[in-house]
Amino acid sequence: MKINGNAIRPGMVIEHEGRIWRAVKIQHTQPGKGGAYLQVELKDIRSGTKLNERFRSSQNVERVRLDQKPSQYLYGDGEMFTFMDTKTYDQSTLDKNAIGEDQILFLQEGMIVVIEGYEGSPIAVQLPDTVVLEVTEADAVVKGQTASSSYKPATLENGIRTQVPPHITAGTRVVINTTDGSYVERAKD
Numbered sequence: 508m509k510i511n512g513n514a515i516r517p518g519m520v521i522e523h524e525g526r527i528w529r530a531v532k533i534q535h536t537q538p539g540k541g542g543a544y545l546q547v548e549l550k551d552i553r554s555g556t557k558l559n560e561r562f563r564s565s566q567n568v569e570r571v572r573l574d575q576k577p578s579q580y581l582y583g584d585g586e587m588f589t590f591m592d593t594k595t596y597d598q599s600t601l602d603k604n605a606i607g608e609d610q611i612l613f614l615q616e617g618m619i620v621v622i623e624g625y626e627g628s629p630i631a632v633q634l635p636d637t638v639v640l641e642v643t644e645a646d647a648v649v650k651g652q653t654a655s656s657s658y659k660p661a662t663l664e665n666g667i668r669t670q671v672p673p674h675i676t677a678g679t680r681v682v683i684n685t686t687d688g689s690y691v692e693r694a695k696d
Contacts, residue, residue, distance in 0.1 A: 522569040573623040580618045617676030634685045639694045648673040
């Protein structure tokens with residue numbers, strides 16, 4: 508499906524220069540001279556390479572529709588990760604490049620994810636927006652830093668360091684945003 512160059516949004520998948528790209532960041536730019544354009548940071552879905560490209564509103568780009576299958580994460584063995592389709596129970600294996608280094612840390616056994624495919628082959632994994640993780644190590648609160656907007660560093664069970672409020676201690680389960688690894692709230696379980 509053809510769309511205008513200024514209709515590109517983050518997360519959208521397009522075909523450009525014969526390759527499939529995901530828009531990561533966009534920025535509308537209105538120079539003093541000349542027409543406005545959209546500066547888009549693209550990431551190649553298959554190889555992971557990045558490209559910065561300008562699209563004007565007069566340009567048309569091809570938006571790609573991906574097949575989406577809900578799947579359950581079963582296990583990983585270093586380089587390869589196995590998922591099971593929740594409807595057909597077929598298993599598929601993806602390498603760590605298709606998942607992304609930053610997302611692998613959030614995978615948990617039994618987690619329901621969405622596997623995106625293009626022309627019959629799986630190319631990407633969409634994690635849930637948030638996951639629940641346990642804090643394994645949290646720095647002590649510095650006296651005088653008890654204002655509501657203060658945060659302290661903490662280490663989660665998957666090894667990621669993030670900022671948490673002062674009342675969070677080691678052993679507390681917290682909800683973490685999977686896109687940037689930030690603290691959302693204390694887990695309600």
